[in-house]
Amino acid sequence: MQPPLSFAQARDLLARTPGVLAALLAGLDPRWLEANEGPGTFSPRDVVGHLIHGEDTDWIPRLEHLLEHGARVSFTPFEREGMRGRFDSAPIEELLARFARRRGESLARLEALALGPADATRPGLHPELGPVTLGQLIATWVVHDLTHLAQITRVLARARADEIGPWRAYFRLLEDRKPD
Amino acid sequence: MQPPLSFAQARDLLARTPGVLAALLAGLDPRWLEANEGPGTFSPRDVVGHLIHGEDTDWIPRLEHLLEHGARVSFTPFEREGMRGRFDSAPIEELLARFARRRGESLARLEALALGPADATRPGLHPELGPVTLGQLIATWVVHDLTHLAQITRVLARARADEIGPWRAYFRLLEDRKPD
Numbered sequence: 001m002q003p004p005l006s007f008a009q010a011r012d013l014l015a016r017t018p019g020v021l022a023a024l025l026a027g028l029d030p031r032w033l034e035a036n037e038g039p040g041t042f043s044p045r046d047v048v049g050h051l052i053h054g055e056d057t058d059w060i061p062r063l064e065h066l067l068e069h070g071a072r073v074s075f076t077p078f079e080r081e082g083m084r085g086r087f088d089s090a091p092i093e094e095l096l097a098r099f100a101r102r103r104g105e106s107l108a109r110l111e112a113l114a115l116g117p118a119d120a121t122r123p124g125l126h127p128e129l130g131p132v133t134l135g136q137l138i139a140t141w142v143v144h145d146l147t148h149l150a151q152i153t154r155v156l157a158r159a160r161a162d163e164i165g166p167w168r169a170y171f172r173l174l175e176d177r178k179p180d
Numbered sequence: 181m182q183p184p185l186s187f188a189q190a191r192d193l194l195a196r197t198p199g200v201l202a203a204l205l206a207g208l209d210p211r212w213l214e215a216n217e218g219p220g221t222f223s224p225r226d227v228v229g230h231l232i233h234g235e236d237t238d239w240i241p242r243l244e245h246l247l248e249h250g251a252r253v254s255f256t257p258f259e260r261e262g263m264r265g266r267f268d269s270a271p272i273e274e275l276l277a278r279f280a281r282r283r284g285e286s287l288a289r290l291e292a293l294a295l296g297p298a299d300a301t302r303p304g305l306h307p308e309l310g311p312v313t314l315g316q317l318i319a320t321w322v323v324h325d326l327t328h329l330a331q332i333t334r335v336l337a338r339a340r341a342d343e344i345g346p347w348r349a350y351f352r353l354l355e356d357r358k359p360d
Contacts, residue, residue, distance in 0.1 A: 143344055
């Protein structure tokens, strides 16, 4: 059993994501970057835009909202597709740099809040999910990064699924599934 | 529809994996590095060992075998668990450095072979799967890297699934599934 995620561990993981994305995506063939899993699903490029949009409107804004309003006022709903149209012509390197900068700003803000373990149970109100806590919000931020990294690598792999011949039998991850 | 993976694109992606892994895993909390998805599944640490073992016994050895024997002699079976016991006490940073070095050597060898598009159809023989081609072997190497990156990020996310409260409803990736 894992001990719960500390705020320091959360910051450590969150600080890694821009570097992971840059190592994987900067300079990658644009046709590969724009592969997706069908209508309504995200390409790797879409995911980077979605992550920038999350820094702008989701994680730190919700954290500050929770600290100010507790569970009395629910968070503003997050627009999962809010990146559409914002970054469509930008090169991936520009998106990666923007995400790295915005994430750095978010982490500086998080650090400045100097949260301690006792803050983890502070209550907030999600517009759909109802009562949540500050600790859950931070852990969700981490899990959200990781699941999108899993999505990007899965999408890149699946874009090549037709090229591996009989080896396909060994890769269950490549089979059709409903999009996340 | 994607054009088929070129050898240059394959080398480009294969060269990224050590940096992606280092950005994600170097210095990460060891309890997180050793999380897995249940008995018989790989932790992030196991995956790095498995990738080293692949460099040592799978990809370039099979490529050279195919170039020498064509489809007349099947590849040596690959031991999926062959890393067990090889690296058990090594710090993750040592594994990551070893993988980076071995991958660099593999790519130098691949470059030296100077394969051209016409080589993609050269035949080989897999011990379980039967007839394969050189192009499929190279594409599988790429897909194998990507699916293991997807696995690592999924395992890290799932290790925190109990900490996100009601947000869990938004993350289908976290739900129980049979291991890959």
